[in-house]
Every structure is written in C-alpha cells, then in structure tokens.
Amino acid sequence: MSEGAKVIVQPGTAVREGSGKLKAVPGKASASRRPISWKPYLSDLGAGAIIPVLTVALWQTAGSAGWASPEFLPTPLAIARSFVDLAVSGGLAHHLGVSLGRAFLGFLIGGAVGLLLGILTGLFRRAEYLLDPSVQVLRLVPHLAIAPLIILWFGFGEVSKVAIIISGSFFPLYINTFVGIRHVDDKLLEVGRVLSFSPYQRLRRLVLPAALPNILLGLRLSLAVAWISLVVAELIGSQSGVGFLINEAKQNSNTEIIFVGILIFAFVGKLIDSIFRVLEHRLLFWRDSYRG
Amino acid sequence: MGETLLDISNLNKSFETAGGPVQALHNVELHVEEGEFITVIGPSGCGKSTLLRIVAGLDGGYSGTVTLEGAKINGPGIDKGFIFQEHRLFPWLTVEKNIASDLSLRDPGVRKKVDELIELVKLKGFEKSYPRELSGGMAQRVAIARALLRNPKILLLDEPFGALDAFTRAHMQTVLLDIWRTNRTTMIFVTHDIDEAVFLGNRVVILEPRPGKIRKIVGIDLPYPRKKATASFQELRLKVLSEFEKVEELELTDGAGI
Numbered sequence: 001m002s003e004g005a006k007v008i009v010q011p012g013t014a015v016r017e018g019s020g021k022l023k024a025v026p027g028k029a030s031a032s033r034r035p036i037s038w039k040p041y042l043s044d045l046g047a048g049a050i051i052p053v054l055t056v057a058l059w060q061t062a063g064s065a066g067w068a069s070p071e072f073l074p075t076p077l078a079i080a081r082s083f084v085d086l087a088v089s090g091g092l093a094h095h096l097g098v099s100l101g102r103a104f105l106g107f108l109i110g111g112a113v114g115l116l117l118g119i120l121t122g123l124f125r126r127a128e129y130l131l132d133p134s135v136q137v138l139r140l141v142p143h144l145a146i147a148p149l150i151i152l153w154f155g156f157g158e159v160s161k162v163a164i165i166i167s168g169s170f171f172p173l174y175i176n177t178f179v180g181i182r183h184v185d186d187k188l189l190e191v192g193r194v195l196s197f198s199p200y201q202r203l204r205r206l207v208l209p210a211a212l213p214n215i216l217l218g219l220r221l222s223l224a225v226a227w228i229s230l231v232v233a234e235l236i237g238s239q240s241g242v243g244f245l246i247n248e249a250k251q252n253s254n255t256e257i258i259f260v261g262i263l264i265f266a267f268v269g270k271l272i273d274s275i276f277r278v279l280e281h282r283l284l285f286w287r288d289s290y291r292g
Numbered sequence: 293m294g295e296t297l298l299d300i301s302n303l304n305k306s307f308e309t310a311g312g313p314v315q316a317l318h319n320v321e322l323h324v325e326e327g328e329f330i331t332v333i334g335p336s337g338c339g340k341s342t343l344l345r346i347v348a349g350l351d352g353g354y355s356g357t358v359t360l361e362g363a364k365i366n367g368p369g370i371d372k373g374f375i376f377q378e379h380r381l382f383p384w385l386t387v388e389k390n391i392a393s394d395l396s397l398r399d400p401g402v403r404k405k406v407d408e409l410i411e412l413v414k415l416k417g418f419e420k421s422y423p424r425e426l427s428g429g430m431a432q433r434v435a436i437a438r439a440l441l442r443n444p445k446i447l448l449l450d451e452p453f454g455a456l457d458a459f460t461r462a463h464m465q466t467v468l469l470d471i472w473r474t475n476r477t478t479m480i481f482v483t484h485d486i487d488e489a490v491f492l493g494n495r496v497v498i499l500e501p502r503p504g505k506i507r508k509i510v511g512i513d514l515p516y517p518r519k520k521a522t523a524s525f526q527e528l529r530l531k532v533l534s535e536f537e538k539v540e541e542l543e544l545t546d547g548a549g550i
Contacts, residue, residue: 187376187378187380188380188382190350190376190380191376191380191382193350193367193368194348194350194368194370194372194373194374194439195370195393195394195438195442196368196369196370197393197394201394205382205393205394206382209382209384210384212384286383286384286385286422286423286424287383287424
C-alpha cells in the first residue's frame, strides 16, 4: 500500500487527488439527484410573462376605449367572463376532458408504434431499408391532406379523430428514436462487447439510455403534434371537444368562446409541454452538456 | 509466476487501406505467464493497440495462434478485461452502478464485491457520484473496478493513463500496482511512456513499426515498489531507452515515419 494512497475520505469534505486538484467529496446534502429548486423556474416565469401581460393590458385598454367592436375583438375581461361561465356550467370540463382523452389515446397509439418502429429501424439495417423510405414519403404528406380520406373511410366518429392524431404523432417519435439509436457512441458499444452484454442487455442497458435524450425529444414533439392534430380532427366535425366549442361559437358568432377555445388549446398545450420538460430534466440530469 | 496463460505465436495481421494492404503485426511471439505484468511500448503505428485488441477478441482477421489458457480467443468476453484510453463509463449511471453494469446491486454477492472494489480503487464516498462529477483519474479507476468485478483472467490496458496529467498518472500507477499485488491479475499494459513501462512491468516488450514486430523484451528485475530516482531503475530505463532510440532511428533512416 502506497503512502500517497492512504487518504481517508470523509463525505462532504474536499480531498486532494494525485493531481493536486481539489475535488469535492459529495456528502448526503449534495446528493447527485438534486432536489428541484423553484427559484430559477420562477425567474424564468417572470421573464416569460412580460410580453403576454403587456399585450393583455393594451388589449383591454383598446377594448374599453371602444377602438374595436366586441364582436370583432372582445376584451380580455369579456373573454374571462365567458371562460368562468363555461367553467361553472361544467361545459369546459366536459369538452376539455373529451379533447384530452382523444389526444392522449392518439398519442399513445401513434407514439408507441413510432417508438417500436424507430427502435426496429435504428437497430437493424434491414428494417431501415424496408421501412424507412416509405415512412419518409408518408411523413411529408400534411395530415390536413389525408384528413378527408380518413373521414371518407372511418366517417365522422371517434375512430377518424383518433386516426388523424395517430397519423400526426407517429412521426416525431419514430424519427428521433431512429436518430438517437444511430447516434449511440461506438465506443460505448465496444464496452458492451467487452462486458459480454447479451443483445437484450445491450438494448436495455446501453442503446436505450444512450438514445434517451432523442427519444424524449421525440416524445415531446409527438405530444405537441397530437395536440395540434386534435384541433384539425375536431374542427372537421365533432359533437364535443374544444374544437367543437370553437366551431359552434363561430356559427353563433360568439367570438368570446372562440377566444376561450384558443386559449385553452394554448394553455393546456403549454402545461403538458412544461410537465414534460420537468420530466426531461429529471431523466437527463446526468448529461454533461451546455445548459444555457 | 506460474503457467503460461497467454500464448501468442506467429501472429500476423494486416489492414486494408486505400493505398493497399498494410502489415500491422509481423511474426509476433509472446508468452505471458500467470501473474505477470507485461508492459508494451513502441512508437505510434507500431501495432501495440492492435496487438492488445486481438488479445481482447475485439479485432479478428489475423493469422497465427492466440490462446488464453490453451483455448483460442473467440471474440471479446469478461475473462479478458479491457481498459480503454478514455474511461468509457456509462454517463447515466452512478459509480457503483457503472461498476455493476449489467449485474444487479441487489444481489448480495455483487454488492459485496462492488464495495470491496470501491475500497480497492480508493473511491469510498463516491459510490453515488455520476461520471461527469469525477476527475479523469477517478473515472479511470471506476473503469478498472468495472473490469475487475468480472474476475478477468487477464487485464488489458490500452494507454489508460495517457490522457492524465503527470501527477495523477504517477498516483494511478501506484494504485494499479497495489491492485496487481492484491489480486495477482495478469496485466498487459500498452504505453508510450518509457518511465511508465519500466516502473510497472516485470517485462517490457519493445515494438518497432512498419511492420509492427517485437524488437526486444527487457526483463525488469527490480523489486516492487520501485523508486524511479535510483541508479538501478535509471540503468534499466536507459537500456529500454537505447533500444527505443534504435527503433526511432530505424524509422528515420527508412523515411517511413516522415
């Protein structure tokens, strides 16, 4: 045993390694998985709120001063009143629930198929040659263009709505899973060989964790597309959902409700995205990359 | 020392390049006994990494025989531990989980061995740290522990301390010798640092390039732990250095290295 090596390390202190560099010894208090601190989120929120708050203030002033007709541009307060009315009547919860259900069902199916096919084409070149060209061609078809076809085949029922959402949310996850797997470091794969990983272990312990940043990005984009596809699906023809609210309000010239619908799409979409970002943050804390 | 563990005879290997085939190794003969610490040294392009990768089973397509305990080497496996120049830890796993990798820490046997190895490579207190929080030397020690957990018959190290600064490198050499003397694991250590080769090895294999072949094997008959600032160490160092310089001269007169 060498003299220099006999160093007793106490957690929470600093130890001089052979290099002479000071290195912090992690103690219980600074566990690697840091507790989420809310302060940075709040300051982000503060900066992000400046533009919307100014816009709303200006808008309200313009409306109160009578510069725009209420049918054309209702004031924020009027929109807020409609929102409260809709919430109190229970209509909001009903339509939002229906919309969320559709979006998630479509996202779940489209995402699952995208993930599976992405893994398949990422892992096996044969699968890539077989599937990828067709997928790339279909990817470039805007789903507004196939919506009429889907309705022709499945009618105006739930099936065609979910099908439109599936067709949108499949692609981002498929492409990003594929790219993530193809970008797994060859050097780490070599470690898998040296450690005699079985094919399953290689996938589970090496390829999927290494591709996780891309897979999560794909999930987030898929979720966003599912939400947008939902609007397309519900505007085309439905008896419930937020898109239906907007459509109905248009026919009744109820501009406030149109705004309420738009705002619901925006806020719920943002909320889902934010939840996802927190998830991403927690799952990818090990990454050693630029954080801005 | 004891029985022959690794047998390399008449080993030849060439690579196909755009300019035609290049012979990387030519008639390499090396017999390593159990418990030996072999260091391999040579200028860049002498095939030292290729030799190591062939023993590891990472590279194939050679002629000649390479056997470990009498059995032909068929691809990589946990009986041949490999330490790369970079630590190559899994960035998403903690130190202890990296060491365990595909094995479960919930297995009491694995848990016990991982704890022992963390002690051996002197990383107590860092079990739950992530690779990005470690210094280069610490990360390389985790990589060594990861290989040792699998009880390799031989540990192959490809310039493992090449990227470390001089102080960390000296410290790591001591740690590695401690491990060797505790575990008696047979080692083949590739380096381009003459001091390192003489300090660690009981034999130093000097390779010459184009084609890569063994120029000389110098036995280092000094007791461990060695002190670099002694006359006997310097004498052996000079012996290796003079061989090494002949190799470099050869390279210059051939004009191949330019």
